[in-house]
Amino acid sequence: MNHLLSIDDLDRAALDELHALAESFLEVTGREIPKVPALRGKVVVSLFYEDSTRTRLSFETAAKRLSADVMTFAVGSSSVKKGESLRDTIQTIAAMGIDAVVVRHPSAGAAHQLARWVDASVVNAGDGRHEHPTQALLDTLTIRRHRGPAIDGLRVAIVGDVRNSRVARSDVKALALLGAEVTLVAPDTLLPPSLAGWPCTATHDLESVLGDVDVLMLLRIQRERAAEASFPSLREFTARWGLTVDRAARLAPGTLVMHPGPMNRGVEIAPEVADGPRSLIAEQVHNGVAIRMAVLWKLLSGGSGGGMVA
Amino acid sequence: MNHLLSIDDLDRAALDELHALAESFLEVTGREIPKVPALRGKVVVSLFYEDSTRTRLSFETAAKRLSADVMTFAVGSSSVKKGESLRDTIQTIAAMGIDAVVVRHPSAGAAHQLARWVDASVVNAGDGRHEHPTQALLDTLTIRRHRGPAIDGLRVAIVGDVRNSRVARSDVKALALLGAEVTLVAPDTLLPPSLAGWPCTATHDLESVLGDVDVLMLLRIQRERAAEASFPSLREFTARWGLTVDRAARLAPGTLVMHPGPMNRGVEIAPEVADGPRSLIAEQVHNGVAIRMAVLWKLLSGGSGGGMVA
């Protein structure tokens, strides 16, 4: 494993191993000094062509907890403005002697391109509408921590702006790998044009799945990708596909509620639900750091597990 | 002490303790390797919703000297742009497992809000026109290092744009706590609408206090807060309330001149005075790092002083 570009890079065993590693790192993060020298001297570059707080901070926190050095490449202050190509930018950065690049880019496939151009390990932190594999890893870890490692047959609904969501695409793949049964819930305009390649079913009707799922995952309406052109109004969207207080009350007992953030409170999820007892939203963020520690460690340590968290 | 939101959080003993800690850290910063492992593994996030160089760099230098990891949250590249609320932003950051947040925000009370929402320690690095407690701590430390720890009865004039200044508000409180006698000097339009809650007196007449103070603290004209609408012209302001070379010559011998920076040279202070022998401006900056080390250490170390600077 040299890169993490897509959930397709993983088989069940690899996914299980990353989850097991992340569990170890969750234990580390609970220590008085939540830091291990595992990647001392390694250089991790975060290369974000799209704004992001949570993902960049999460990766950088993970890298620092492994004692790696972190270099942040801010798009605003870059050679990109001078017309340099993505290829020249990454090859330049690589020539400085780095070990991993965490990349977010508005174009689907950008991370795969980078991986062809450099020797360093590439981690896809979101490429256009394509994939966001660490989000899927942390989402499935969060579910397993609540429902036990065997989640075959677990019923998961993913609700909202699926079409514009790289999170949905990665989540569906990871959930399918673990044997969960996934249903997409959205208006036609927010579903993928075809479900070919999506190992799941789809419905327009949120009401019909409410009482019948173990996990309800909401998605962010991607306002910055003009998702709003796909339905009459935000109010309309909320009325039919938002997780309102009323709908939350009709979920089966024990149904878990998740959201990858950042939330549009009052749109895809009611504030009371987001902050309510079913919500795993903060836990998702917490687990994200451990997942990113696992991925960076797996890619950069040579992969032998011995003494990892000494 | 979980947070430092306002000088109101401190009594005299707590202020004295922070000053004593800062003195120890000033000794550390004079060492060949000015670094201690006191906060190794702790994560400090700087969350700046307003531009600032000096304050952010000062806090980050302080954190690094204590061996903490520092994460910088730049407003420009944030989920804020995606419409995320301050509450969701901070709770997300907190879920990653951080220990302290240093926050600057244009709204008075923002730091207090954050402290309600997260378990991490919150340090107010300036909230609107409200408070900037570490500036007051470093200002009073600087005075004490020149005038001895007992500054009861010391006469301090704070001159200029008091109304828009969080520095002035915090300084007045800290000086009052130490028993100093403070006079605000400004035109009516730059004084607070009421002095209720300000333990000090006020005058319009800078000339009348010149020969009669131990410390003259200038304030920055807050151009970015439209302070200039409050007087006819900068020239007019300087003519009546600026510390010109001529006025500086009429200060009593030994009077200390201070300014929190960044200065508008030639407006509130003449360049010759800023760079002159009475000026403590560089020393204020220098002491600021030690004060911020003291505050972070006090908040994050559990507070037991034993072996702190080992």
Add this chain to the structure above:
Amino acid sequence: MNHLLSIDDLDRAALDELHALAESFLEVTGREIPKVPALRGKVVVSLFYEDSTRTRLSFETAAKRLSADVMTFAVGSSSVKKGESLRDTIQTIAAMGIDAVVVRHPSAGAAHQLARWVDASVVNAGDGRHEHPTQALLDTLTIRRHRGPAIDGLRVAIVGDVRNSRVARSDVKALALLGAEVTLVAPDTLLPPSLAGWPCTATHDLESVLGDVDVLMLLRIQRERAAEASFPSLREFTARWGLTVDRAARLAPGTLVMHPGPMNRGVEIAPEVADGPRSLIAEQVHNGVAIRMAVLWKLLSGGSGGGMVA
């Protein structure tokens, strides 16, 4: 040696010493943990008034490999916006107790100014059209690693936008110091107004030097400095002064091709040549980190070489 402001600061012995140091650091960067504790506790500030990726990242990587703490001062989020002068900015930063400032500034002479104002070591990372000494150090190191340490009499052509290039000015000086023979190749409008102070010759005719040089150094067309006003069109420029595939084929065997980056591919250099076997472009970047380690170490360690890379 307290600062590195210009190649003029160096004599032949000092240049040789920095190259020897860089060779040691190249060995360090090849290690499993490419990090030495040489500058632990030192604080290096990067103060960039112009956008740059490669140079800033290169210096920061170098500083981190020496275990220094790095503070990044982003112009966009700075007191500069509040009208603070360069002098006040740097004196404020210096008062926090820093050891070195790496500065890039659009004005020629800015680094020299800083050096007058602060005790910290100043490294010029590019000042206007004036100098960029570490680029010249890494360029000459790269040539020596291919041609042996004695490069007296080596023939070097520097082609393109010389007039707007601080790289060219520093390279000419460093190459002259080492005894190389330099020819500038450009249209009149892109040559310096006078060659006084440039220890080299000049020609308009790229064809005439092609078969006759050991090293061909291309320069970036400085679009951001309106270089395009100096010739009819980019196409015209490429036709006469670009290193096309055809021209590259007519270089003598063994001629080295260099470019400081970022490249305008297809303008001053054809993509096939940039990526071809003669190109040292990635190696220049790689050597840059080692050169910057050498410079920072030389400036900050006290200069005694004993046990440096322990």
